[in-house]
Amino acid sequence: MPFEEYLKPGKFVDSDHPAVIEFAHEHVGSGSSDTEKALSFYYAIRDGIRYNPYMDVKSPTAYRASDAVLSGEGWCVPKAAVMTACLRINGIPARPGYADVKNHLASQRLLDLLGSDLFPWHSYCEAYLDGKWVKSTPSFNLTLCEKFGLKPLEFDGVNDSLFHEFDQAGNKHMEYVLERGTYVDVPMDEIVETFIAIYRPEYIEESSGDLYAEVDAERKS
Numbered sequence: 001m002p003f004e005e006y007l008k009p010g011k012f013v014d015s016d017h018p019a020v021i022e023f024a025h026e027h028v029g030s031g032s033s034d035t036e037k038a039l040s041f042y043y044a045i046r047d048g049i050r051y052n053p054y055m056d057v058k059s060p061t062a063y064r065a066s067d068a069v070l071s072g073e074g075w076c077v078p079k080a081a082v083m084t085a086c087l088r089i090n091g092i093p094a095r096p097g098y099a100d101v102k103n104h105l106a107s108q109r110l111l112d113l114l115g116s117d118l119f120p121w122h123s124y125c126e127a128y129l130d131g132k133w134v135k136s137t138p139s140f141n142l143t144l145c146e147k148f149g150l151k152p153l154e155f156d157g158v159n160d161s162l163f164h165e166f167d168q169a170g171n172k173h174m175e176y177v178l179e180r181g182t183y184v185d186v187p188m189d190e191i192v193e194t195f196i197a198i199y200r201p202e203y204i205e206e207s208s209g210d211l212y213a214e215v216d217a218e219r220k221s
Contacts, residue, residue: 003128006093010185012078013096015085017066024086034092035129035157038136041086042155046138048072049079053110054209057195063188076139080123081186083138093128096186097135099162100178105140105148107214113207115200118177121191124162126182135160147215 009016015024027048029040050073055062065081068074074082080096087094104119111117124137136155145152155161162176196204 003093005184006095006128007088007091009085009088012060012063012065012186012188013081013084013088014064014066015088017069017085019069020066020082020085021089023069023082024089027086028090034090034127037090038087038092038127038129038134039155039157041083042136042138042161045079045082045086046152047141047143049074049082049138049141051075051079051105051139051141051144051211053106053211054207057192057204057207060188063186063191076123076137077121077186077191079138080125083125083127083136087125087127095126095182095184097124097126097182098122098180098187098191099124099176100180101174101176103174105144105150105174107209107211108218109209109214110211113200113203113209115203116198118198120178120194120198121180122176123186129157134158135162137162144212144215147212147219 014020027040027044028037031037031040049068052073053075055075061067063077063081065078065085068078068082084094084096098121100118100120101122102117104122124135126133126135134157137153140153142152153161
């Protein structure tokens, strides 16, 4: 299987950007195997880059790995792009993948702003480890999961780690409704087109907020 295209820098998986290269070197960990490196990157990205759904979805800065590294925050798409880029820097074939989900982590304010409970193009990273492709989703940091009463999504480098299927009480939670597959780079144009089709203009044109504060406020009310 040819892996060359899954090792090269992309427009959004910009593994040739100095900030991304520095991040990868800083968080590669002490392990020597590809799987150990993947685990180090997963947890560094999951908890070190703050999840923020209030991004300008029309701007490339909301999709690029380097922008997530430089700002220290991003939603699922750039966080998966960072994971993909870090793996490629270390010679590990990787590619971003996408699926549509329901019961995504969101405040009521965010859901009202979107006008839908469907979250298309929820992103994960697929890496080639020990002879097979393995999926991981470093989107939701530990602090956010605790606020929502969810177990943080773990990754062992062997089994797919895709979504929060159950909350801490064991109740059914996130559900995948459509698998969109994997790409060489982030398909920004397709993502924006889908968002414009299903979300309210208010979210597309101006989305701002603090998901963490919103969750705290809803829990108190």
